[in-house]
Amino acid sequence: MSKGDMNKILVTGACGQIGSELTMALRQKYGNENVVATGHKTKPGPTLRDSGPFEFIDVTRRETVEEVVDRYNIGTIYHMAAILSAVGEQNPHLAWDVNINGLYNILEIARERELTRVFCPSSIAVFGPETPRDNTPQETVLRPTTMYGITKVAGELLCDYYFRRFGLDVRGVRYPGIISSETLPGGGTTDYAVEIFYEAIKHKRYTCFLREDTVLPMMYMPDCIRATIMLMEADLSRLKHHADFNLAAMSFCPAELVAEIKKHIPEFVCEYKPDFRQEIADSWPRTIDDSAAREEWGWEPQYDLAAMTADMLEKLGRKYAEGRL
Numbered sequence: 001m002s003k004g005d006m007n008k009i010l011v012t013g014a015c016g017q018i019g020s021e022l023t024m025a026l027r028q029k030y031g032n033e034n035v036v037a038t039g040h041k042t043k044p045g046p047t048l049r050d051s052g053p054f055e056f057i058d059v060t061r062r063e064t065v066e067e068v069v070d071r072y073n074i075g076t077i078y079h080m081a082a083i084l085s086a087v088g089e090q091n092p093h094l095a096w097d098v099n100i101n102g103l104y105n106i107l108e109i110a111r112e113r114e115l116t117r118v119f120c121p122s123s124i125a126v127f128g129p130e131t132p133r134d135n136t137p138q139e140t141v142l143r144p145t146t147m148y149g150i151t152k153v154a155g156e157l158l159c160d161y162y163f164r165r166f167g168l169d170v171r172g173v174r175y176p177g178i179i180s181s182e183t184l185p186g187g188g189t190t191d192y193a194v195e196i197f198y199e200a201i202k203h204k205r206y207t208c209f210l211r212e213d214t215v216l217p218m219m220y221m222p223d224c225i226r227a228t229i230m231l232m233e234a235d236l237s238r239l240k241h242h243a244d245f246n247l248a249a250m251s252f253c254p255a256e257l258v259a260e261i262k263k264h265i266p267e268f269v270c271e272y273k274p275d276f277r278q279e280i281a282d283s284w285p286r287t288i289d290d291s292a293a294r295e296e297w298g299w300e301p302q303y304d305l306a307a308m309t310a311d312m313l314e315k316l317g318r319k320y321a322e323g324r325l
């Protein structure tokens with residue numbers, strides 16, 4: 001078994017909301033041929049498909065991942081494949097299988113081959129109703145009530161175990177809700193903050209599945225990609241944490257987002273019909289203390305609510321005008 005070439009990168013979940021844009025950012029930085037995008041069932045869009053290698057794998061079937069890792073001599077893995085919070089509540093068994101067994105397979109493949117580095121995202125979903133909800137500390141109560149959150153806590157612990165026990169350099173952040181204009185999110189509780197932009201542009205109306213005063217931590221995709229690559233390039237000797245960094249950019253509630261969108265589209269109307277996702281949102285923090293990420297690898301966000309909203313409306317507005325929305 002070869003140890004892999006650290007410059008050869010594999011991205012799992014490459015057709016997902018973060019994976020699709022992360023893959024393109026990595027290809028731009030490290031070369032198209034060096035970044036192998038992988039997906040499960042979703043077919044890749046033309047941008048992803050035509051810019052570099054693409055393979056189908058199933059992270060719950062280890063041999064499908066091993067074959068690709070060995071064939072491309074992979075040395076670094078960004079493991080973005082996961083089931084998110086809302087879909088996870090509808091199918092907890094699938095969430096466990098993909099998020100736990102899938103991660104275990106990735107870590108074992110990396111350990112056996114002594115791969116250079118693995119990125120595994122965690123989430124604000126690791127927190128639960130007993131966690132302090134404002135300025136949530138790095139070190140705090142981790143008692144989530146969703147299957148997604150449970151798999152993410154176990155995942156963080158497993159990643160840290162692989163670092164301590166086997167010296168595998170695994171890194172990860174607790175992503176807040178991610179807002180983006182390229183690929184729709186796949187079944188999370190923070191998805192309203194993406195859907196609302198599509199509906200504002202297309203129909204000037206939106207029905208929000210969370211209450212208007214539900215404050216959640218959020219981040220715009222350019223910051224998400226920058227944070228991910230920054231952490232992966234950080235000097236290992238400076239890291240005291242590994243797979244569980246709190247990460248923050250902005251926090252807002254639906255009413256505040258609506259007010260910001262109305263500055264650009266005054267006739268926009270939003271209604272509120274909270275569903276099962278309200279309970280999930282109510283168990284998560286409002287704001288996050290990310291001082292460990294700032295101290296250990298220099299994290300600093302660039303987009304706030306106003307800058308993100310203006311950019312989202314501009315990007316989606318252009319797509320709409322070109323008939324691509």
Ligand code: SER
Pocket residue numbers: 084085086122123124125148175176177178187188189190191
């Ligand atoms: N955005 C994710 C979700 O809502 C949180 O990690 O599930």
